Amino acid sequence: MKTVIIPTLNEEANIGRLIPAIFDQLGEDEVSVVVVDDESVDRTCEVVERLGEEYNVKLLERKGKRGISSAVRYASRIAGNGHIAVMDADFSHHPKYLPALFKKIGIGYDIAVGSRYVTGGGVDGWPSYRLFLSLGATALAKVLFQFPIRDPMSGYAAFKSSQILIDGIADSESKFLIDVLASIDNLRIVEIPIVFRNRKLGSSKLSGVTLLGYLNQIMTRYLLRSNRRSWMNKISALELPVDPVQLASLPQTDITRQ
Ligand SMILES: Nc1nc2c(ncn2[C@@H]2O[C@H](COP(=O)(O)OP(=O)(O)OP(=O)(O)O)[C@@H](O)[C@H]2O)c(=O)[nH]1
Numbered sequence: 001m002k003t004v005i006i007p008t009l010n011e012e013a014n015i016g017r018l019i020p021a022i023f024d025q026l027g028e029d030e031v032s033v034v035v036v037d038d039e040s041v042d043r044t045c046e047v048v049e050r051l052g053e054e055y056n057v058k059l060l061e062r063k064g065k066r067g068i069s070s071a072v073r074y075a076s077r078i079a080g081n082g083h084i085a086v087m088d089a090d091f092s093h094h095p096k097y098l099p100a101l102f103k104k105i106g107i108g109y110d111i112a113v114g115s116r117y118v119t120g121g122g123v124d125g126w127p128s129y130r131l132f133l134s135l136g137a138t139a140l141a142k143v144l145f146q147f148p149i150r151d152p153m154s155g156y157a158a159f160k161s162s163q164i165l166i167d168g169i170a171d172s173e174s175k176f177l178i179d180v181l182a183s184i185d186n187l188r189i190v191e192i193p194i195v196f197r198n199r200k201l202g203s204s205k206l207s208g209v210t211l212l213g214y215l216n217q218i219m220t221r222y223l224l225r226s227n228r229r230s231w232m233n234k235i236s237a238l239e240l241p242v243d244p245v246q247l248a249s250l251p252q253t254d255i256t257r258q
């Protein structure tokens with residue numbers, strides 16, 4: 001069974017159409033949807049509960065706005081053993097891409113990313129300052145971490161298991177894909193092109209504070225990773241005495257007399 005995780009905050013205008021569209025794409029016996037809501041003040045939860053009578057949909061309600069990544073991690077804990085996808089509720093991430101994302105996981109990838117910045121992908125309806133900010137943040141993340149993909153800031157992706165998300169996400173206001181890519185090594189990753197459409201209904205939750213939070217996340221992750229690497233180097237240096245002075249003081253075995 002596949003699971004689609006959707007964090008929500010005041011998405012009554014979108015969620016009632018998105019959930020049936022997901023089941024249309026994937027088939028009702030194939031998938032369950034988990035919505036994690038952070039105290040929406042509109043009718044988002046009512047709409048999801050009503051859809052739960054018809055579809056395999058679970059609603060998790062939390063107190064206060066605690067961020068998208070923390071919502072994804074929270075939902076991952078109750079998701080089953082199957083493959084997982086994460087997407088926004090506002091149709092910026094169209095459900096028509098879900099079959100292709102899950103297909104890539106089915107053939108052995110750990111992560112399949114819905115990518116705006118590979119050939120065939122794109123962004124539709126963003127003002128130029130949004131594209132500029134997104135490309136700037138993406139470039140910074142790529143330079144610092146040498147990520148092997150074009151769109152590490154994407155919020156639309158499928159994962160082989162919920163464990164990848166539980167292990168990889170720091171429970172904070174952050175971009176969950178960056179967290180996962182920065183903390184887990186040797187992942188097999190593929191990107192598929194998506195066209196990201198700016199939301200038509202409801203309002204954006206992206207603020208200056210959120211942007212500063214992302215920047216803070218990228219820098220913190222970078223420093224943590226550098227620290228971890230330098231400690232790893234120190235540990236392997238202790239295990240392998242390559243220093244010629246140390247080597248000379250080690251007891252020698254005289255092979256000819258054995
Ligand atoms: N549970 C939860 N969901 C959130 C939170 N913030 C945003 N969301 C949801 O996460 C998804 C992405 O948020 P958006 O407001 O679309 O943010 P964005 O996509 O970065 O910004 P826009 O492109 O302007 O829409 C949407 O489904 C939101 O409802 C939060 O703190 N908690």
Ligand SMILES: [Mg+2]
Pocket residue numbers: 088090092199
């Ligand atoms: Mg959005």
